[in-house]
Amino acid sequence: MALSGVKCLVSNCNYWEQGNQCDASAIEVNVDGGGREAIKSDQTNCRTFKPAK
Numbered sequence: 935m936a937l938s939g940v941k942c943l944v945s946n947c948n949y950w951e952q953g954n955q956c957d958a959s960a961i962e963v964n965v966d967g968g969g970r971e972a973i974k975s976d977q978t979n980c981r982t983f984k985p986a987k
């Protein structure tokens with residue numbers, strides 16, 4: 935079952951589903967390069983990503 939409210943465009947992720955939905959049970963989003971604060975959205979990333987087989 936897709937995570938409600940999550941839109942993802944990473945179509946080669948193992949958890950990605952048609953309609954830009956995420957089928958993981960939960961996701962973890964971190965700041966690029968570590969730390970706890972991002973300035974822009976492109977400094978964040980999904981750590982739950984797993985390459986599709």
Ligand code: SF4
Pocket residue numbers: 940942943944947948949950951955956957958961980981982983984
């Ligand atoms: S785990 Fe992350 S990258 Fe993969 S589909 Fe879900 S939100 Fe997208």
